[in-house]
Amino acid sequence: MRILYIGAGFVGACSAAVAADSGHRVLVYDIDENKIKMLSSGDRDTIEQCLFEKGLGDMIVRNKENITFTGDYEKVIKYLDEVEAIFMCLPTPEKKDSEGESDLSYYYAAAEKLALDLVKRKNNSQENYLVIVNKSTVPINMVDETQKIMDKYGVKNYGVVSNPEFLVEGKAIDGSLKPDRIVIGAWNQQDFEIMRRIYQRFYNSPTVKYIEVNPKEAAAGKLLANFLLFTRLVSVYDVVGRVAESFGDIHFENLRQILTTDERIGKWGFYDSLYAGGSCLIKDAKSLKKQLSETGANTEQVQRVLSGNAFQRDNFFARAQKEAKFDWQNKKIAILGLAFKRDTNDIRNSAAIDAVEFLLDKGVEEIRVYDPAAMDIFQKNFDPNKEKRFAKIKYFDNEKSVLENSQACLILTDWAKFRSLGEIIKNVCPTPYLIMDGRRMLTDQFEELNNLGYDVIAVGSPTKKSSQSS
Numbered sequence: 001m002r003i004l005y006i007g008a009g010f011v012g013a014c015s016a017a018v019a020a021d022s023g024h025r026v027l028v029y030d031i032d033e034n035k036i037k038m039l040s041s042g043d044r045d046t047i048e049q050c051l052f053e054k055g056l057g058d059m060i061v062r063n064k065e066n067i068t069f070t071g072d073y074e075k076v077i078k079y080l081d082e083v084e085a086i087f088m089c090l091p092t093p094e095k096k097d098s099e100g101e102s103d104l105s106y107y108y109a110a111a112e113k114l115a116l117d118l119v120k121r122k123n124n125s126q127e128n129y130l131v132i133v134n135k136s137t138v139p140i141n142m143v144d145e146t147q148k149i150m151d152k153y154g155v156k157n158y159g160v161v162s163n164p165e166f167l168v169e170g171k172a173i174d175g176s177l178k179p180d181r182i183v184i185g186a187w188n189q190q191d192f193e194i195m196r197r198i199y200q201r202f203y204n205s206p207t208v209k210y211i212e213v214n215p216k217e218a219a220a221g222k223l224l225a226n227f228l229l230f231t232r233l234v235s236v237y238d239v240v241g242r243v244a245e246s247f248g249d250i251h252f253e254n255l256r257q258i259l260t261t262d263e264r265i266g267k268w269g270f271y272d273s274l275y276a277g278g279s280c281l282i283k284d285a286k287s288l289k290k291q292l293s294e295t296g297a298n299t300e301q302v303q304r305v306l307s308g309n310a311f312q313r314d315n316f317f318a319r320a321q322k323e324a325k326f327d328w329q330n331k332k333i334a335i336l337g338l339a340f341k342r343d344t345n346d347i348r349n350s351a352a353i354d355a356v357e358f359l360l361d362k363g364v365e366e367i368r369v370y371d372p373a374a375m376d377i378f379q380k381n382f383d384p385n386k387e388k389r390f391a392k393i394k395y396f397d398n399e400k401s402v403l404e405n406s407q408a409c410l411i412l413t414d415w416a417k418f419r420s421l422g423e424i425i426k427n428v429c430p431t432p433y434l435i436m437d438g439r440r441m442l443t444d445q446f447e448e449l450n451n452l453g454y455d456v457i458a459v460g461s462p463t464k465k466s467s468q469s470s
């Protein structure tokens, strides 16, 4: 089939790559010229430097006959004569200074531009039927809005489908090849039929649930799935973790064993962390709250989950002063991990962003940072040319050098290699020294490090203060 993707971000690039791998002919358009250049490079490493997703580079290179990335809209216009499906993979962040309203400006800009040329396809005859597929996470009623835009410009012979994306960053390619479910929301059989052909490799598969519903149910399902996942994380961080922190002689890992062996509770999300970040959970919960409140429904529970998540982060940072009497002023602090989680270079809503703001506010002398994948993006975000105070941030290319000369470290991302940080800390960080483990990466060494004179604050454990620092 001929498919057009608009937006070559995590969702657009990954799902286009999988479509190409499924044998479809795919054109991917993005306004970011640099991204297009890197994704078109034909070089695995360059592709993954742009979007750090395991397997994405290989898949694009392997299917290069089937996939083209372009920033040239003329190519898009030509393609409209033969295209059967257009996937909208645009950002839908929270609108600035709003309480959860989705910023649909990227979507509208792309959709209106598209509509202008859709009416001219096939010499103005518009005789080829196509579906416009909302893959972005959009408000529940978005299907009506998409239709309004198309109708306003006189687009004919089309359907609007909702096909929410459930990918997990860091496992997007693996997950897209072995999804739990494919959800298609459409109003009629013709549209379902087109989508079945696109997802032929999963339709009737014994291992994948192929779910056909209407477009509003599909869009609501996505928002609710994210909300339930978010609720689980926040309950574990802010309730289970708090119990493990607040009573003596309780290990988080032992509580986990007791709780997760109950099948009704399940295993997912049972780790402790300082924050549920990333581009989706927070903004989707806020959007759900906003949409619900517009119907007049009660939104207290959604707000509680959002507040619990923010509390967990603020509480973690505050423990240094409150529980270890650590004074941040004029100290050199190391941050290990800038990405919002391991195996990605995505820093949207990462704990490191808030940590930097917190530390600058506290008057530290220097913030030393290291991440295996997200340094370039972080550096662009905290450009000292934009704000002079960002000059306090120094970038290092390994764990040892970032820790040297620091008086405290914050472990903020769960990169697997950070599990061996304890040994490096012992070698390069003389005591007194504060270790703040926001991911329980050093669980097995808390006792030993504390006995060696380190103060240790970890999510899900009571603070271990060394006699040296008191």
Ligand SMILES: NC(=O)c1ccc[n+]([C@@H]2O[C@H](COP(=O)([O-])OP(=O)(O)OC[C@H]3O[C@@H](n4cnc5c(N)ncnc54)[C@H](O)[C@@H]3O)[C@@H](O)[C@H]2O)c1
Residues within 6 Å of the ligand: 006, 007, 008, 009, 010, 011, 012, 029, 030, 031, 032, 035, 089, 090, 091, 092, 106, 109, 110, 135, 136, 137, 138, 165, 166, 167, 168, 169, 279, 280
């Ligand atoms: N990242 C995830 O894990 C994930 C998972 C599920 C759903 N989603 C949803 O999918 C959507 C996209 O997310 P993402 O993470 O891929 O975002 P992203 O920011 O990584 O990518 C979006 C891309 O769209 C491009 N773009 C913006 N305006 C454009 C225009 N007018 N024409 C063409 N391209 C344009 C941007 O340059 C960017 O490359 C969002 O609604 C998000 O909520 C994301």
